[in-house]
Amino acid sequence: xxxxxxxxxxxxxxxxxSSMAHAMREKGLARExxxxxxxxxxxxxxxxxxxxxxxxxxxxxVDGADLVVLAVPVGAMGDIAVEIGPRLKAGTTVTDVxxxxxxxxxxxxPHLPDGVHFIAGHPxxxxxxxxxxxxxxxxxxxxxxxxxxxxxxxxxxxxxxxALCEGMGAxxxxxxxxxxxxxxxxxxxxxxxxxxxxxxxxxDLSRVTDSEVINYSAAGFRDFTRIAAxxxxxxxxxxxxxxxxxxxxxxxxxxxxxxxxxxxRLGDGDHLHAYFTRxxxxxxxxxxxxxxxxxxxxGRAAVAAKGD
Amino acid sequence: xxxxxxxxxxxxxxxxxSSMAHAMREKGLARExxxxxxxxxxxxxxxxxxxxxxxxxxxxxVDGADLVVLAVPVGAMGDIAVEIGPRLKAGTTVTDVxxxxxxxxxxxxPHLPDGVHFIAGHPxxxxxxxxxxxxxxxxxxxxxxxxxxxxxxxxxxxxxxxALCEGMGAxxxxxxxxxxxxxxxxxxxxxxxxxxxxxxxxxDLSRVTDSEVINYSAAGFRDFTRIAAxxxxxxxxxxxxxxxxxxxxxxxxxxxxxxxxxxxRLGDGDHLHAYFTRxxxxxxxxxxxxxxxxxxxxGRAAVAAKGD
Numbered sequence: 001x002x003x004x005x006x007x008x009x010x011x012x013x014x015x016x017x018s019s020m021a022h023a024m025r026e027k028g029l030a031r032e033x034x035x036x037x038x039x040x041x042x043x044x045x046x047x048x049x050x051x052x053x054x055x056x057x058x059x060x061x062v063d064g065a066d067l068v069v070l071a072v073p074v075g076a077m078g079d080i081a082v083e084i085g086p087r088l089k090a091g092t093t094v095t096d097v098x099x100x101x102x103x104x105x106x107x108x109x110p111h112l113p114d115g116v117h118f119i120a121g122h123p124x125x126x127x128x129x130x131x132x133x134x135x136x137x138x139x140x141x142x143x144x145x146x147x148x149x150x151x152x153x154x155x156x157x158x159x160x161x162x163a164l165c166e167g168m169g170a171x172x173x174x175x176x177x178x179x180x181x182x183x184x185x186x187x188x189x190x191x192x193x194x195x196x197x198x199x200x201x202x203x204d205l206s207r208v209t210d211s212e213v214i215n216y217s218a219a220g221f222r223d224f225t226r227i228a229a230x231x232x233x234x235x236x237x238x239x240x241x242x243x244x245x246x247x248x249x250x251x252x253x254x255x256x257x258x259x260x261x262x263x264x265r266l267g268d269g270d271h272l273h274a275y276f277t278r279x280x281x282x283x284x285x286x287x288x289x290x291x292x293x294x295x296x297x298x299g300r301a302a303v304a305a306k307g308d
Numbered sequence: 309x310x311x312x313x314x315x316x317x318x319x320x321x322x323x324x325x326s327s328m329a330h331a332m333r334e335k336g337l338a339r340e341x342x343x344x345x346x347x348x349x350x351x352x353x354x355x356x357x358x359x360x361x362x363x364x365x366x367x368x369x370v371d372g373a374d375l376v377v378l379a380v381p382v383g384a385m386g387d388i389a390v391e392i393g394p395r396l397k398a399g400t401t402v403t404d405v406x407x408x409x410x411x412x413x414x415x416x417x418p419h420l421p422d423g424v425h426f427i428a429g430h431p432x433x434x435x436x437x438x439x440x441x442x443x444x445x446x447x448x449x450x451x452x453x454x455x456x457x458x459x460x461x462x463x464x465x466x467x468x469x470x471a472l473c474e475g476m477g478a479x480x481x482x483x484x485x486x487x488x489x490x491x492x493x494x495x496x497x498x499x500x501x502x503x504x505x506x507x508x509x510x511x512d513l514s515r516v517t518d519s520e521v522i523n524y525s526a527a528g529f530r531d532f533t534r535i536a537a538x539x540x541x542x543x544x545x546x547x548x549x550x551x552x553x554x555x556x557x558x559x560x561x562x563x564x565x566x567x568x569x570x571x572x573r574l575g576d577g578d579h580l581h582a583y584f585t586r587x588x589x590x591x592x593x594x595x596x597x598x599x600x601x602x603x604x605x606x607g608r609a610a611v612a613a614k615g616d
Binding site for chain 2: 075124125126128143144146173182183184186187188189190191192193194195196197198199200201202203204205207208210211212213214215216217218220221222223224225226227228229230232233235236237239240243246247249250252253254256257260261264265267269272273275276277278279280282283284285286289291292
């Protein structure tokens with residue numbers, strides 16, 4: 001594949017940034033990858049594993065870069081923009097990989113000089129692991145990467161960034177930032193909050209021991225623990241910055257939950273059966289769309305057995 | 309392994325029963341496996357795949373059996389017990405594989421003749437698939453199988469059944485039926501209800517299209533759809549028969565959810581961060597206990613990529 005950017009600066013070197021670096025290197029999409037992270041340990045890992053050069057400040061990292069990727073928690077984006085803004089050259093594209101888009105645009109754009117293209121983005125990919133050693137080149141393959149360019153965004157800059165995402169194996173879609181935040185409140189933010197809550201309840205319950213919860217988790221609970229194992233700082237920031245949409249979807253959720261709870265209390269089996277039948281069709285569509293594997297139990301039964 | 313039962317009758321031939329049949333055959337644990345299911349199609353599949361003999365009625369299936377396994381939805385156990393009771397010989401062990409234990413004991417025991425040993429059981433294993441073609445011999449390997457024998461149960465009958473479960477690869481634990489139902493309300497029943505609810509909400513929301521929900525599900529939602537794809541009849545019965553424990557845990561869940569919702573509304577990031585940090589430890593324990601794989605994303609990222 002052709003080199004798309006001469007120098008890419010990654011600010012923040014966790015799961016997403018390290019996976020981007022591995023993918024860009026493997027596909028030859030960038031001539032040089034420069035990295036910065038706050039922690040010295042992370043910087044050392046990045047130097048060893050996937051960065052051509054690592055700097056001691058974010059401002060130094062963006063020097064001469066034609067693409068800057070902000071891959072820090074959403075709540076830290078504004079401060080980074082303040083720091084790097086004066087060092088950005090005209091024509092540079094700045095993007096981010098945060099899970100919330102409107103709040104990032106609001107925090108970042110005021111601090112960028114004229115002639116810099118800010119195109120917010122969000123790769124819908126990830127695992128429950130974090131940090132510079134958790135990245136891998138195929139993380140984005142067959143996953144969606146949403147871009148939310150603002151009105152009047154430079155078409156050439158957008159299409160170059162799109163080519164980069166596609167070069168790493170992703171499928172790209174463009175949408176409005178506010179709509180993105182609502183969609184993600186449904187498909188990601190509310191499910192995460194619910195999973196965190198359920199895991200917290202289990203941990204709290206004095207009449208059921210921790211070892212019982214752990215041993216008998218294969219009955220459903222363990223799927224919740226996977227998503228409740230994600231990075232706490234990232235998720236705190238998601239909920240603080242996508243407050244309105246999350247609260248709206250949570251309201252819908254509790255309304256429906258109360259209706260099902262009432263059906264249980266009243267012994268209304270028909271209501272329950274109809275509800276549970278409807279949800280099966282969605283699962284089938286997700287598998288057909290290539291967004292999950294059809295292997296039973298995600299294929300993990302065999303994995304666990306092997307390690308036995 | 310030694311033959312443990314001369315003739316095993318499987319009543320109901322779905323995921324669990326078919327997996328038991330495959331496992332018993334592979335390990336030589338039963339001399340003959342007889343099966344019955346209500347649907348002619350299921351009976352034909354069982355005859356083809358894993359049963360030595362298939363009968364047209366449940367009563368015929370249990371004739372001369374020394375182990376009878378009730379593997380029908382919890383709500384159907386009572387009727388089956390009425391039908392097979394008169395045909396059971398003294399000394400036969402009857403067990404079940406339902407997800408709720410007290411309600412099954414209450415429904416089944418009154419219809420069994422003296423001299424028959426009823427030992428309720430629950431394998432904590434399963435996938436989101438159902439039916440006679442979904443079973444496989446390793447389903448129970450490294451999984452827990454809970455037995456809830458009643459007071460005064462025959463020790464020899466319990467230990468023979470335990471040996472069968474262990475012979476299929478499971479780890480066995482014994483507990484009181486009521487305690488079982490509370491533990492499972494935490495680790496299985498409430499998580500399933502929540503997953504069903506979240507999937508239903510997503511399906512209902514007119515401002516977000518179905519294809520958006522499906523395409524962007526990799527961000528967390530798809531884990532919910534897997535467990536919300538389970539058999540609707542089975543789950544209806546679980547909630548109707550484990551009503552009290554499920555409602556209790558649901559009450560705890562909504563209480564905690566409201567506290568987190570309030571923290572979001574008030575912008576209390578410290579509360580959120582502390583909560584999300586605590587839940588990570590539970591995930592680690594589940595992996596250490598061998599109840600899930602530590603592979604990122606259940607190892608499925610690579611699977612999905614391969615199919616691309």
